Amino acid sequence: MAINVKARETMQTVGTYKGQYRFVMQTELYSSLGDEKVMREASVRSGIPQGTINAAWAAIGEVIKAWATEGHSVAIPGLGKMRFGVRATSVADVADVSTSLIHSRRVIFTPSTDIKDELKNTSISITCYDKDGNVVKQVASKDDGQVEPEPEPEPDEGGGGMG
Numbered sequence: 001m002a003i004n005v006k007a008r009e010t011m012q013t014v015g016t017y018k019g020q021y022r023f024v025m026q027t028e029l030y031s032s033l034g035d036e037k038v039m040r041e042a043s044v045r046s047g048i049p050q051g052t053i054n055a056a057w058a059a060i061g062e063v064i065k066a067w068a069t070e071g072h073s074v075a076i077p078g079l080g081k082m083r084f085g086v087r088a089t090s091v092a093d094v095a096d097v098s099t100s101l102i103h104s105r106r107v108i109f110t111p112s113t114d115i116k117d118e119l120k121n122t123s124i125s126i127t128c129y130d131k132d133g134n135v136v137k138q139v140a141s142k143d144d145g146q147v148e149p150e151p152e153p154e155p156d157e158g159g160g161g162m163g
Contacts, residue, residue: 004028080111120145
């Protein structure tokens with residue numbers, strides 16, 4: 001398998017390259033696999049009846065939601081860990097601390113080593129398209145498969161346990 005990437009020649013409308021054509025890359029997604037298909041495939045691969053898998057996964061989902069809302073980082077078996085967090089502005093004075101400083105709530109996912117290794121070992125195939133939609137180049141990966149490290153909290157986020 002490979003990660004397929006499209007590089008489309010696109011007119012930049014903002015920023016440093018405003019008014020210039022630049023090749024912009026994004027991963028190609030074939031489709032979004034629904035719950036039913038994933039459960040059916042898990043049943044086939046494990047030999048466990050689909051109803052049992054559905055019930056177990058629903059229970060795992062409820063456990064994850066319950067524990068994450070209590071402030072735990074929760075393991076998602078075989079995938080990694082997730083937790084809830086916020087993006088917020090920091091302030092110098094405790095009198096200024098309020099929920100109005102929170103920009104957004106978020107889900108923070110930290111992949112397992114196995115998932116990172118799978119990504120590192122997956123090849124990348126890039127197809128380049130000019131502004132008219134014609135294929136002008138194809139590239140196969142020859143990189144070392146560097147996986148992005150876990151992000152550090154931005155200085156304005158306040159860091160802390162809620163990320």
